[in-house]
Amino acid sequence: MVKPQLPAHGGNLIQAARRWGIPRERWLDLSTGINPNGWPVPAIPPEIWQRLPEADDGLDEAVRIWTGVPDAAECIPLPGSQAVIQALPGLRTPGRVGVPHPGYQEHRHAWAEAGHQVRPLSREDMDQRETWLDELDVLVWIQPNNPTGQWVDRDRLLAWYQRLAARGGWLVVDEAFAEGLANVSLAPWAGRPGLVILKSLGKFYGLAGLRAGAALVDPAIGTTLRRVLGPWALSGPARYVMARAIADQGWRARMAERLQAESERLHTLLARFGLRPTGGTLLFQYVRHQQAGQLAEALAQEGILVRRFDRPPALRFGLPGNESDWRRLSDTLAKVIDRLITN
């Protein structure tokens, strides 16, 4: 039997240490879009570890305030947006599903695994007239897209939603990288039939290991999703940390400003070495480059891990977390680019 190809991800430091023979602690890991200066997690009281999580602990309400959804929406805390990415395809009979390509591969994988027919949508598709929309039952859009950083404005997303919903279709908007950006989220429209919005604490909050996120959905999808997820999908410690992180408005505002400055700094740094990003978010920059593979390999030999893509050839750089990491990236790029040009 042919083994299905599982999507690849960044952040595999154990694998990198083995492959390049560099001890784990010597790596500068820029292969993910996770904030290296995440929300500072407080001590967790013993009873949070010991007792079963309680669904009416106020977390649903905290998500409601965080996202600003209208009353009609259901807010469902989840063990990462990944949990709903995997659950959603099972909630519909197999149909035709559009997913961005390049894009976070777990969407394509989950819909295909559940027997849906997946139509990859390229940047060129996005730029053309949207005839493809009429051939879809579900459209997944990642806003902004990972890894390309591509944007679609909200009016256009809402027009897509209306066309899909008129035929009983769904628009799934993955907002994993939208946190910290004003006037981007579709949360004010949450609760409309067939609009599914995914939130994550893994990126902006830097809490990828916590496995926490939320789905903002209409009541019908909400009921089914709660049934599929079962009673204790999100652990007590994850609920405790998530509730406090999303309520910390001061940290959120300061971090949004800081990440804006740092993403511009990363853009400028890469451009200085001829690696002009074609897109990016607050947390990463995306660089299309014919020699992406060689560059990733040369950086890895120096202990810097970046995410490499083959179709099209491209690199994704996450943010360095402190001044010495910024210097290391700059010095290493100087060395690697020089070597690549002279060879």
Ligand SMILES: Cc1ncc(COP(=O)(O)O)c(C=O)c1O
């Ligand atoms: C676009 C996007 N959506 C969702 C996820 C899943 O994140 P999580 O399950 O940590 O919320 C990722 C993880 O890399 C991602 O890049």
